[in-house]
Amino acid sequence: MKKECQKQSGLDILLRGIIKENPVLVLVLGTCPSMATSTSVSTAVGMGLAATMVLLCSNMLISLLRKVIPDTVRIPCYIVVIAGFVTVVQMLVQAYFKDLYDSLGVFLPLIVVNCIILGRAEMFASKNGVFHSALDGLGMGLGFTLTLTVMGTIREVLGSGSFAGHELPFFSEYNIPILSQSPGGFFVFGCLIALVAKLTHGRVKHEATGCGACPHRTVCGKLGKEA
Amino acid sequence: MTATKKSSLVAPVVVLTVIAFAIAAILAFVNDLTAPVIQAQEEAAAQAALLEVMPDGTDFTDVTGLELPENVVKIQQAGNGAGYVFTTYGKGFGGNIQVMVGIDPEGAITGTKVLTHGESAGISDPVVGDGSEFQQQLPGVTDVSEIEAVSGATKSSNGMIAAIEAAFDALALVNAE
Numbered sequence: 366m367k368k369e370c371q372k373q374s375g376l377d378i379l380l381r382g383i384i385k386e387n388p389v390l391v392l393v394l395g396t397c398p399s400m401a402t403s404t405s406v407s408t409a410v411g412m413g414l415a416a417t418m419v420l421l422c423s424n425m426l427i428s429l430l431r432k433v434i435p436d437t438v439r440i441p442c443y444i445v446v447i448a449g450f451v452t453v454v455q456m457l458v459q460a461y462f463k464d465l466y467d468s469l470g471v472f473l474p475l476i477v478v479n480c481i482i483l484g485r486a487e488m489f490a491s492k493n494g495v496f497h498s499a500l501d502g503l504g505m506g507l508g509f510t511l512t513l514t515v516m517g518t519i520r521e522v523l524g525s526g527s528f529a530g531h532e533l534p535f536f537s538e539y540n541i542p543i544l545s546q547s548p549g550g551f552f553v554f555g556c557l558i559a560l561v562a563k564l565t566h567g568r569v570k571h572e573a574t575g576c577g578a579c580p581h582r583t584v585c586g587k588l589g590k591e592a
Numbered sequence: 593m594t595a596t597k598k599s600s601l602v603a604p605v606v607v608l609t610v611i612a613f614a615i616a617a618i619l620a621f622v623n624d625l626t627a628p629v630i631q632a633q634e635e636a637a638a639q640a641a642l643l644e645v646m647p648d649g650t651d652f653t654d655v656t657g658l659e660l661p662e663n664v665v666k667i668q669q670a671g672n673g674a675g676y677v678f679t680t681y682g683k684g685f686g687g688n689i690q691v692m693v694g695i696d697p698e699g700a701i702t703g704t705k706v707l708t709h710g711e712s713a714g715i716s717d718p719v720v721g722d723g724s725e726f727q728q729q730l731p732g733v734t735d736v737s738e739i740e741a742v743s744g745a746t747k748s749s750n751g752m753i754a755a756i757e758a759a760f761d762a763l764a765l766v767n768a769e
Contacts, residue, residue, distance in 0.1 A: 430611070433607060434607055434611075435600070435603050435604040435607060437604050438604040438605075438607065438608045441608055442607065442608055442611050445608070445611050445612050445615055446611065446615065448615075449615035449616075449618060449619060452619055452622075453618065453619065453622045456622050456623060456630070457622070457626060459626065459630050460625075460626035460629040460633070461629070463633055463637075524714070525714060542714045545713055545714050546712065546713070546714070
C-alpha cells in the first residue's frame with residue numbers, strides 16, 4: 366500500500382476527484398446537500414466552495430496530526446477538527462456573504478456531517494502526507510463543486526427558467542417546475558450518475574460484490590483482502 | 593500496570609483535549625472578528641424590513657406591556673405616528689409563515705414582508721415572494737375580506753390571510769389600550 370501511494374502523482378490525485386472518483390457521482394457521498402443546494406446555480410457554487418474550503422483545511426490538519434492522533438479516538442478528533450473549520454467558514458460566510466448564508470440555511474452547518482469530508486479524512490488524509498492530502502481535498506472539493514454546479518445549472522435553467530438569478534428569455538416561459546423540487550433533483554442526479562458511468566466505462570472496472578465493487582478500493586489498505 | 597498500557601490510556605484523552613482546546617481558541621478568535629459585523633448586519637436588515645413595510649415610518653420602538661395574542665410575535669410603533677408594524681404568523685402549507693405587516697392609523701395596510709416560511713419553492717412564489725402578485729394587492733386593504741387568494745397557492749394564501757388577520761386583531765388590541 367505504501368509503495369502504491371508514492372507512485373500516485375500529485376496531478377493524478379488532484380484530477381481523479383473530478384470524474385474518476387467524483388465524490389457525489391461515483392462515491393455517492395454527500396447526496397443530501399447535493400439535492401438540497403442544487404436548486405440554483407449561485408447556492409450550488411457557494412455550497413461547493415464552502416465545502417471545498419473545509420475539506421482542504423481539514424485534510425491538511427488531519428494529515429499533519431495523523432501520527433499524533435491515537436487510533437482509538439481518531440473519529441472524535443476528526444469531527445472536532447471538521448466542526449471547527451465548518452464553524453469558522455459559517456461565521457465568515459454569515460459576516461461577509463449574507464445572501465449566500467440565507468440561501469444555504471441549515472446546510473452550511475451541516476457540512477460537519479458531510480460524508481465527503483469525514484470520508485476523505487478517514488480514507489486518505491490519515492494515511493498520506495500533507496501535500497497529497499491537500500491536493501486530494503482540493504480535487505474532491507472541486508469535483509463536488511463541479512457536480513453541484515452542473516446539477517444547479519440544469520435544475521435552475523429548466524426548472525425556474527433562470528441562470529444565477531437572471532431570467533432567460535425562452536426558458537422562463539417553458540419551464541419544468543418539478544425539476545426545482547426534490548423529485549426533479551433525484552432525476553437529474555440519476556441522469557448524471559448514468560452519464561459519468563458511461564464516461565468512465567471500461568476504465569473503472571467494477572466487480573459485482575466485495576471489496577472490488579467498493580469505490581474506495583484504490584485508497585483502502587484492504588485492497589484484495591476481503592474484510 | 594505497564595508504562596505502555598498507561599500511555600495508551602492517557603494519550604487519547606490528552607490528544608483529544610488538546611485538539612478540542614486548540615479548535616475552541618481558533619473559534620473564539622474568529623468569533624471576535626465576525627460577531628460585530630454580523631450584529632451590525634442584523635440590525636440593518638431589521639431596520640430595512642421595517643422601512644419596507646412602512647416607508648414613511650421612523651424611530652421604531654417596541655410596544656410592550658400588552659398581552660400579545662398567540663400568533664402575534666412583536667408589535668413595533670413608528671415614532672412619527674405613521675402607524676404600527678406587526679410581526680405575526682399564519683399556518684401555510686409547510687408550517688408557519690411569519691409576516692411583517694405595516695398598518696397606518698386609519699387601519700389600512702402600508703406594506704407586508706414575509707420573514708420566514710416553509711412553503712414549496714416555486715409554487716408559493718406568487719404569494720410569499722417579495723413584491724409578489726398576492727402582496728401587491730395588500731397596500732390600502734383595511735379588512736381581510738378584501739384579499740383575494742392566488743389560485744395554485746391557496747394554502748399559502750390562506751396562511752398569509754391568517755397572519756394579516758392576526759395583525760388586524762392586534763391593531764384592535766393596541767387601539768383599545
